[in-house]
């Protein structure tokens with residue numbers, strides 16, 4: 001699971017980063033505070049740890065902006081220890097709230113809880129990539145807090161591409177995969193299928209999730 005840290009205190013930021021990496025999270029730490037909603041969109045994290053007191057625009061603004069286009073779980077981390085802050089964070093759509101100085105075990109437990117709530121128990125029947133979780137047992141994909149129902153063929157295409165993430169999969173390989181279903185898929189039908197799937201994925205903010213390698217196939 002990929003976590004984006006938005007924290008301007010360099011010491012806290014690097015401590016958090018090494019802590020989370022020790023617990024096998026993939027961590028991205030924002031180092032510029034210029035356009036954080038864009039940074040969050042580009043990083044496509046599974047969860048965001050967001051400090052409230054930030055230079056330029058505060059965490060409230062950042063949280064509100066991210067929520068306009070994404071349901072990604074957000075835990076607000078702050079030193080402002082008042083109930084008002086807690087309420088405001090929740091109203092902005094944050095999923096949880098923790099005050100500094102925090103106990104690292106409690107922070108880790110909160111992160112785990114929020115991830116479980118957002119993505120369900122991750123089992124062998126799920127494949128993750130770039131903030132998306134494909135669930136093979138019920139043919140759904142979860143990203144940015146939204147769940148999409150997939151058809152049998154869409155699930156098969158995504159399973160193939162996500163299992164082989166980082167590798168180019170040829171159109172023939174995908175067609176062969178789909179021939180195992182009842183439907184015969186030729187070259188044109190495949191293009192239609194892929195375009196429909198891309199459109200569907202973009203509804204959860206997964207734009208450019210399936211990339212075309214011209215003349216070679218597709219890659220995730």
Ligand code: CA
Pocket residue numbers: 007008009051052053054
């Ligand atoms: Ca701060």
